[in-house]
Every structure is written in C-alpha cells, then in structure tokens.
Amino acid sequence: xxxxxxxxxxxxxxxxxxxxxxxxxxxxxxxxxxxxxxxxxxxxxxxxxxxxxxxxxxxxxxxxxxxxxxxxxxxxxxxxxxxxxxxxxxxxxxxxxxxxxxxxxxxxxxxxxxxxxxxxxxxxxxxxxxxxxxxxxxxxxxxxxxxxxxxxxxxxxxxxxxxxxxxxxxxxxxxxxxxxxxxxxxxxxxxxxxxxxxxxxxxxxxxxxxxxxxxxxxxxxxxxxxxxxxxxxxxxxxxxxxxxxxxxxxxxxxxxxxxxxxxxxxxxxxxxxxxxxxxxxxxxxxxxxxxxxxxxxxxxxxxxxxxxxxxxxxxxxxxxxxxxxxxxxxxxxxxxxxxxxxxxxxxxxxxxxxxxxxxxxxxxxxxxxxxxxxxxxxxxxxxxxxxxxxxxxxxxxxxxxxxxxxxxxxxxxxxxxxxxxxxxxxxxxxxxxxxxxxxxxxxxxxxxxxxxxxxxxxxxxxxxxxxxxxxxxxxxxxxxxxxxxxxxxxxxxxxxxxxxxxxxxxxxxxxxxxxxxxxxxxxxxxxxxxxxxxxxxxxxxxxxxxxxxxxxxxxxxxxxxxxxxxxxxxxxxxxxxxxxxxxxxxxxxxxxxxxxxxxxxxxxxxxxxxxxxxxxxxxxxxxxxxxxxxxxxxxxxxxxxxxxxxxxxxxxxxxxxxxxxxxxxxxxxxxxxxxxxxxxxxxxxxxxxxxxxxxxxxxxxxxxxx
Numbered sequence: 001x002x003x004x005x006x007x008x009x010x011x012x013x014x015x016x017x018x019x020x021x022x023x024x025x026x027x028x029x030x031x032x033x034x035x036x037x038x039x040x041x042x043x044x045x046x047x048x049x050x051x052x053x054x055x056x057x058x059x060x061x062x063x064x065x066x067x068x069x070x071x072x073x074x075x076x077x078x079x080x081x082x083x084x085x086x087x088x089x090x091x092x093x094x095x096x097x098x099x100x101x102x103x104x105x106x107x108x109x110x111x112x113x114x115x116x117x118x119x120x121x122x123x124x125x126x127x128x129x130x131x132x133x134x135x136x137x138x139x140x141x142x143x144x145x146x147x148x149x150x151x152x153x154x155x156x157x158x159x160x161x162x163x164x165x166x167x168x169x170x171x172x173x174x175x176x177x178x179x180x181x182x183x184x185x186x187x188x189x190x191x192x193x194x195x196x197x198x199x200x201x202x203x204x205x206x207x208x209x210x211x212x213x214x215x216x217x218x219x220x221x222x223x224x225x226x227x228x229x230x231x232x233x234x235x236x237x238x239x240x241x242x243x244x245x246x247x248x249x250x251x252x253x254x255x256x257x258x259x260x261x262x263x264x265x266x267x268x269x270x271x272x273x274x275x276x277x278x279x280x281x282x283x284x285x286x287x288x289x290x291x292x293x294x295x296x297x298x299x300x301x302x303x304x305x306x307x308x309x310x311x312x313x314x315x316x317x318x319x320x321x322x323x324x325x326x327x328x329x330x331x332x333x334x335x336x337x338x339x340x341x342x343x344x345x346x347x348x349x350x351x352x353x354x355x356x357x358x359x360x361x362x363x364x365x366x367x368x369x370x371x372x373x374x375x376x377x378x379x380x381x382x383x384x385x386x387x388x389x390x391x392x393x394x395x396x397x398x399x400x401x402x403x404x405x406x407x408x409x410x411x412x413x414x415x416x417x418x419x420x421x422x423x424x425x426x427x428x429x430x431x432x433x434x435x436x437x438x439x440x441x442x443x444x445x446x447x448x449x450x451x452x453x454x455x456x457x458x459x460x461x462x463x464x465x466x467x468x469x470x471x472x473x474x475x476x477x478x479x480x481x482x483x484x485x486x487x488x489x490x491x492x493x494x495x496x497x498x499x500x501x502x503x504x505x506x507x508x509x510x511x512x513x514x515x516x517x518x519x520x521x522x523x524x525x526x527x528x529x530x531x532x533x534x535x536x537x538x539x540x541x542x543x544x545x546x547x548x549x550x551x552x553x554x555x556x557x558x559x560x561x562x563x564x565x566x567x568x569x570x571x572x573x574x575x576x577x578x579x580x581x582x583x584x585x586x587x588x589x590x591x592x593x594x595x596x597x598x599x600x601x602x603x604x605x606x607x608x609x610x611x612x613x614x615x616x617x618x619x620x621x622x623x624x625x626x627x628x629x630x631x632x633x634x635x636x637x638x639x640x641x642x643x644x645x646x647x648x649x650x651x652x653x654x655x656x657x658x659x660x661x662x663x664x665x666x667x668x669x670x671x672x673x674x675x676x677x678x679x680x681x682x683x684x685x686x687x688x689x690x691x692x693x694x695x696x697x698x699x700x701x702x703x704x705x706x
Contacts, residue, residue: 018045018047022051025048025051026051026054026056026057029041029048029051029052029057030056030057033062033066033068033069034057034058034061034062034063034066034077035063035066035068035069035073035074035077037052037057038052038053038058038076038077038080038081039073039076039077039080053081053084055084058081058084058085059084059085059086059087060085060086060087060088060089061077061081061085061087061088061089062089063088063089063090063093064089064090064091064092064093064114065092067605067630067632067660067661067662068660068661068662069093069096069661070095070096070661071096071097071099071100074096074100074103075100075103078103078104078106078107079103079106082103082106082107082108083106083107083108083109084109085107085109085110086109086110086111086112087110087111087112087113087706088104088107088110088112088113088114089112089114089706090113090114090115090118091114091115091116091117091118091139091685092116092117092683092684092685093117093118093662094117094118094119094662094664094683094685095661095662095663095664096118096119096661097119098118098119098120098121098124100118101115101118101119101120101124101125101128102124102127102128104128104132105127105128105131105132107132108131108132108133108134109134110132110134110135111134111135111136111137112135112136112137112138112164112706113132113135113137113138113139114138114139114166114705114706115138115139115140115141116139116140116141116166116168117141117168117683117684117685118140118141119143120140120141121145121146122145122146122147122148122150122151123150125140125151125155125176126150126151126152126155127152127155129151129154129155129158129159130152130154130155130158132158133157133158133161135158135161135162136161136162136163136164137162137163137164137165137706138159138162138164138165138166138176139165139166139167139168139187139705140166140167140168140175140176141167141168141169141170142167142168142169142170142171142173142175142176143170143171144170144171145171146171146173146175148173148174148175148176148178148179151176151179155179156179159176159179159180160179160180160181160182161182162180162182162183163182163183163184163185163218164183164184164185165177165180165183165185165186165187166187166188166189166705167186167187167188167189168188168189168191168684169188169189169190169191169192169235170191170192171192172192172202172203172204172205172231172234172235174214174238174239177214177239178214178215180214180215181215182215182218183214183215183216183218183219184218184219184220184221184250185219185220185221186214186216186219186221186222186223187221187223187224187704187705188223188224188225188236188239189224189225190224190225190226190227190232190235190236191227191232191684192227192229192231192232192235193229193231193490193680194229194230194231194490197677202231203231203234204230204231204232204233204234204235204237204238205234214239214242216242216243216246216248217246217248218248218250219248219250219251220248220250220251220252220253221251221252221253221255221283222243222251222253222254222255223253223255223256223257223700223701223704224236224239224255224256224257224258225256225257225700226256226257226258226259226262227259227489227490228259228260228489228490229490233258233262236256236258237265237267237268240267240268240271241267243271244267244268244270244271244274246274247271247274247275247278247279248279249278249279250279251275251279251281252279252280252281252282252283252303253281253282253283253284253307253701254275254281254283254284254285254286255283255284255285255307255309255700255701256285256286256287257285257309257311257699257700258287261289262287262288262289262290263289264287264289264290268290272286272290272296272300275300276296276299276300276301279301280301280302280303281300281301281302281303281305282302282303282304282305282306282307282333283305283306283307283308283701284300284302284305284307284308284309285307285308285309285310285311285338288311288312288313288314291310291313291315292313292314292315297315297319297323297324298323302324304333305331305333305334306333306334306335306336306701306702307334307335307336307337307698307701307702308324308334308336308337308338309337309338309698310338310339310342310345311338311339311340311341311342311378312340312341312342312381313341313342313345314342314343314344315342315344315345316344316345316347316348316349317344317345317346317347317348317349317359317360317363317364318347318348318349318363320345320363320367321363321366321367325366325367325370325371330370331370331371332371332372332373333373334371334373334374335373335374335375335376335702336374336375336376336377336698336701336702337371337374337376337377337378337698338376338378338697338698338699339377339378339379339382340378340379340380340381340382340408340695340697340698341380341381341382342382343355343382343383345363345379345382346359346360346363346364346379346384346394347359347360347363348360348363355382355383356383356385356501356503357385358385358386358387359384359385359386359387359394361386361387361389361392361393361394361397364394364397364398365392365397368397368398368400368401369400372400372401372403373403374401374403374404375403375404375405375406375702376404376405376406376407376697376698376702377398377401377404377406377407377408377697377698378407378408378477378695378697378698378699379408379409379410379413380408380409380410380477380479380481380695380697381410381479381481381695382410382481383410383412383413383481383501383503384409384410384412384413385412385413385503386413386417387417388417393416393417393462394409394413394414394462395413395414395462395463395465395466396462396465396466398466399465399466399469399470401470402469402470404470404472404473405472405473405474405475406473406474406475406476406523406697406698407470407473407475407476407477407697408476408477408478408479408525408695408697408698409477409478409479410478410479410480410481410501410504411478411479411480411481411500411501411504411507411527411528411529412480412481412500412501412502412503412504412507414462414463414466414478414507414511415463415503415504415506415507415511416461416462416463416506461510461511461514463511463514464510464511464514464517467514467515467517467518468514468517470518471517471518471519471520472520473518473520473521474520474521474522474523475521475522475523475524475696475697476515476518476521476523476524476525477524477525477527477695477696477697478507478511478525478526478527478529479525479526479527479528479695480500480501480504480527480528480529480530480555481500481501481504482497482498482499482500482501482528483497483498483500483527483528483554483555484497484498485554485584485610485692485693485694486584486586486610486612486670487584487610487637487670487675487679487691487692487693488692489679489692490676490679491676492671492673492675492676493612493637493670493671493675497528497555497559500528500530504528504529504530505530505531506531507529507530507531508529508530508531508532508533508557509531509532509533509534509535509536509537510537511529511537512526512529512532512535512536512537512538512540512541513536513537513540513541514537515537515540515541515545516537516540516541516543516544516545517544518544518545519544519545519546519547520547521541521545521547521548522547522548522549522550523548523549523550523551524541524545524548524550524551524552525552525553525554525695526552526553526554526556527552527553527554527555527556527584527693528554528555528556529555529556529557530557530558531557532556532557532563532564533557533563534563534564534566534567535556535557535563535564535565535566535567535568535571536567537567538564538567538568538570538571539567539570539571539574541571542570542571542572542573542574542575543574546574546576546577547577548575548577548578549577549578549579549580549603550578550579550580550581550690551575551578551580551581551582552580552581552582552583552584552690552693553568553582553583553584553585554582554583554584554585554610554693555584555585555586556585559586559587560586560587561587562585562587562588562589565589565594568594568597569593569594569597570597572597572598572600572601573597573600574600575600575601576600576601576602576603577603578601578603578604579603579604579605579606580604580605580606580689580690581598581601581604581606581607581608582607582608582609582610582690582691582693583608583609583610583611584609584610584611584693585611585614586611586612586613586614587611587612587613587614588609588611588614588615588638589614589615589616590609590611590614590615590616590617590620590621590636590638591615591616591617591620592617592619592620592623594620595617595620595621595623595624596620596624598624598628599624599627599628601628602628602630603630604628604630604631605630605631605632605633606631606632606633606686606689606690607631607633607634607635607636608633608635608636608690608691609635609636609637609638610637610670610693611637611638611639611670612639612670612671613639614638614639614640614670615638615639615640616636616638616640616644616648616667618644618647618648618651621634621636621648621652622648622651622652622655625652625655625656626655626656629659631660632660632662632663632664633663633664633665633686633690634652634664634665634666634667635664635665635666635667635682635686635690635691636666636667636668637666637667637668637669637670637675638667638669638670639669639670639671640669641669642668642669642672645667645668645669646667648667649665649666649667649668652665652667653665664682664683664686666678666681666682679691
C-alpha cells in the first residue's frame, strides 16, 4: 500500500523538467527557435539562462523560417549573442527591412552567412562584409541597381577569402563573383525577367564596369539553375565563357538546370570537351540539347558519382546502362538520380519506340541492382508502362531500393497491368447518380477505415506492396504523365489540360489508401489521378501519416466537380503537423465548411489554392485567418472578380499584417491578363516552394547548400 501510495504521489506531482540532465535539456532546447531561447526562455530561471547560451545552441542561428522574427528581435539577438554566432541563416526573410542587415556586423566571428531573399544594397553589403574577416561562405541576391564599384577594399578583401558563394541574380550582373578569387563552390540562380515592368525588353549584356572576369581556378562545384527566359541563357553563357578557356583541374560537380531549349554553342562544346579530357566528375546535370544526339556521356569520366540528372533528355535505357552505369557495374555511391521527363530511359533504344510502349524491365533491374543505395529517385513526366510478365512490374523492382527517402512516379506506372486491361477507362462525363446529390457533413460516403478500403481492392496489388516495402519514405510524388499546372511561370494561365494516360484510368482511391502505410511520410504530391471517386484514401493518410507536413493535390477525379471534398475535409481534421497545403482543382469551392475543417491544422503556415472557375467566401477566409495564427502565406487564384479578390486581400493585410510581419497575401483571378505581373512580386521562397507546381524529388543534389 505504501508503494502504491508513493507511485500515485509521483504521478500526481509529475516530472520536473529541471531534474533532467544538461545533455537532455540541451537536446530539447535545440528544437526551440533561437530567438525564443535568447529573448524568452533564457529569462525563466538561472539554469536555463546558462543552458540557452551554450555554444551548441548559439553556434548556428537559423532564422530562415522563423516567421515571427522582426527587426527589433534580430537587433536584440545580435546584441546578446552576436559574438557567439558562427553560422547565420536568414534566407527568405523578405519581410525584414534592409536596415536589419546592419546588425549582422556584431557577428565578428561569422564563417557562414545566408542572406538569400533579403533586401541588401551594394553599400550595406560593403559595410557588413568589411567587418566579417572570418567569412568563408556567403549567399546573397543581386538586384537591379547593384553596383560592384561601391564595394570597399575591406569588403573585397573579405570576398577574396570566401570559398563558397550562392548568388541569385535578378539583373544581368557578375555580382560579387569577380571579387571571390578563392572560390571552390559556386551556385548561381538566374531569375532575370526578359521584360521590365514597363514592358521594355532587357538585354543579357552586363552593365558597364563589369568587365572583370570570374576566378574559377580552384572551383570544385559549379551549379546554375535558370528560370525560363532568353536573358537568363545569355547571362549564364558569360559565366561559362571563362570555364571554356580553362577547366579547373579539381572540378568534380558540374550542374546546369535549364528549362526548355538551351542550345549548345562552340564555347560550351569546347568546355565539355575539356571536361571529358581533364576531370573526373561526381555529379552531373546538363541541358537536354547538350546531351541529345551527342556522344558526350561516352567520353566523360566519373569518379564516385553521387548525383545524376538527365531530366527531359532523350537518353535511351541502353545508353543509360552502357555509358553511365558502365554496363551494370557497381555504382553504390549514387544516392540521387533524376530521370524526370526522360521518356525512353527504360527502353533499350528510342529510334523507333513510342513513348507509350512498355518498358524493358531488364534495364530497370540493372539500374536497381547497380544503384542499390539510391535515396532519391525521380521517374515522373514519362509513360513507364510495365509488361504483363510476372515479377517484372516497375513497382516490384523498385521495392528492392530499401534506402529510398524520396520517390516520384508517373500515375500510369503504378497500375496493375491486369487491372488496367480488365477495367474500362473511366469516362469523365459519366458520373454515378449518387454523386449528383448533395452530401451533408457528418454523413460519410466512403469507407471509414483501412480494412474497408482494402476490401475494395486486394492488398496484394503491386503498388500496395511497394508502399509496404518503403517504410521510411519521407517524400512521395505521384503525378500524371500529361499533367501541367494551370499556372505556369511567366505565361498566362493554361485554360485546357491534356487528358490522362489510358493506363492511368484505373488509378484511384485504393492506390491513395496504400500510401497510408508510409508512417514517416512528410511530403505528398498527387496530381491527375482520374479514378478518384470519393477520396476515401485521403482519410487513411490523415489518420496514419501523422508526420505529414506538406500536401499538394491537383486535378483528382473528374474535372467538373470536386468529388473528394468531403473526404479532404475529414482528412484535414487529423493533419496536426501540416504546414504547407496546395490545392489545384477546377470548380473548387473554398467555403465555410472547407475552412472550418482546415482550421484543425493548427501548424499550417502556407496555403495556396489554384482553381479555374473556383469560388471563395470572404467571411470564411477571414475567420480562418483569425483562428489559424501561424498562417503567414495565403495565395488564391480563383474565378472570382478582380474587385472581390482585391477587397479580400486588403482586408486580410489590414487585419493581420501587424501581428504577422511575414504575412504575404495574393488573391487574384486566375485567368486575368495581369497574372504574370502579380506573380513576379511573390517572394521567391514561396513561389519556388509551393505556389508554382513542379516535381521536387532529386531536383538538386542533396545537401547542395545548408
């Protein structure tokens, strides 16, 4: 009785957090934003005051997604622990005024600094870098008006010691590259528009006074990512011109990501020939025009490659095996492979092959056996149809890759061959009569648990087995091979979409339910699944995938009606960790019931809805914003009038901007002619991560930047 009495007393008193060891407390505190540690938690008691200033917590300060931080907090933070900070990440802090950067000068010992997405003028950059003599890694934006001649000699001295540079260009410029004479890693992001706001065509020629050439002699990693546009191509050629004259001997990663057509020139051909003769690469990505029809891959030499991207290339499976994987030899070092849009990569040859023909399973098997340590694999934007041979289905072969963390597949690749043959395609215009009735919330028209869902389709399906074998998968994308977003970059909204692949017509609710086996899933993208009838699988995902942080749904089921709305609302009630939600569906009704369900997502930070002919209720949006205090981004591109959109946007900004400094609101008619002008003002962080639809698996090499 005494023992029971003591145990009940301990239970009633609970556990005192301060009784934990310092090691455990430091681990717990590592999950708290640094601003909260220094400005709040530190002031609670003496023990926490000491622990919060431990070097393990102040060495690296991450503000990049601390949306509550403001200028005053940054000022106080730098004043209290500035000298203890060695790595500072302020990437994407677009809401902070330019003067905030002045306080970084207190961080005298900074080694790594990320200011991508921050407002920094040439003069402020010069003043700041002049005091950071230990800096070795830097990330900045180069905006219109940048003038390298304003950089002081002390600033240039600091830049001469920088070995890692990430530079995002919004204007034709070399930026600070010519000053960085010790560069080993260079990352370039080209976001230059072809036209100014006034409608004038821009030139790819560099500004006067920028004749200094970059110094690449020590370069090990060269990465360039181009946004659509002719000017971006012209400017990147100027950066590459120096490389073509003399290729760095230590170059081991050469990556250029360019959408559309980026023609090869004499200078780039000389560069590639020089690389083939003088270097051995560990990572490679080239524009499709540089690879298609050339024997380049046959001559390039690789050391221990960890990343390959042949996105949108016409590379055949035969060439992939022979020239890249060396005839199926051991390639255990490869951890990331992007074959997105590579329509013939799983076929022996591409000369007489149609894109819809069956794949050669032996090629995929050679790939799986050789690259057994793959962690990131992208096979989207292509028709990968498996044959009827037993045991050779794409899903069965991929199940051998036990280390996969992220995977992107086309919808038509996950269907059972027998099911796609026996089951006639779903006709979009034919809808079961029961779908014509209105469905009240609270009355479910779909199975409520995994067992009911399994009864509709046997759990022995190849996709169900694949999901069961990839238990540690964190990111999954299932995207229709002919899907294109209604809101592409730098172009008017697309009004018509291509029909889904015939093989994809049987993919629906049961396949979505299979995804619920992924207990550790953090990011999920589903696009153009034509046979979604109720969305019942979404509920299973909401119940089972409790770590889900990012959800993107596009064009599910028939296009004339959102048939999965009831299931989606039920799913959202269970998504307590969801931070980013993107929905793209024609005729989507963003009404009171939807936003009431979405309000259960207490961690939600960013919401984007793209809907041709979609509607919204302004009062419901305002109530949602008031109840979800973490939301800092609300983008809606619907079918409402310009007046309705503007009034709602102004109301949200007026009501919540003061409390949420990072608040970014864009509500605009999807089919309006000025949509592209509105898009250009969206912060790049939101635009690139959620607003624009794209496949993100193996988009870049892992750990490209911190």
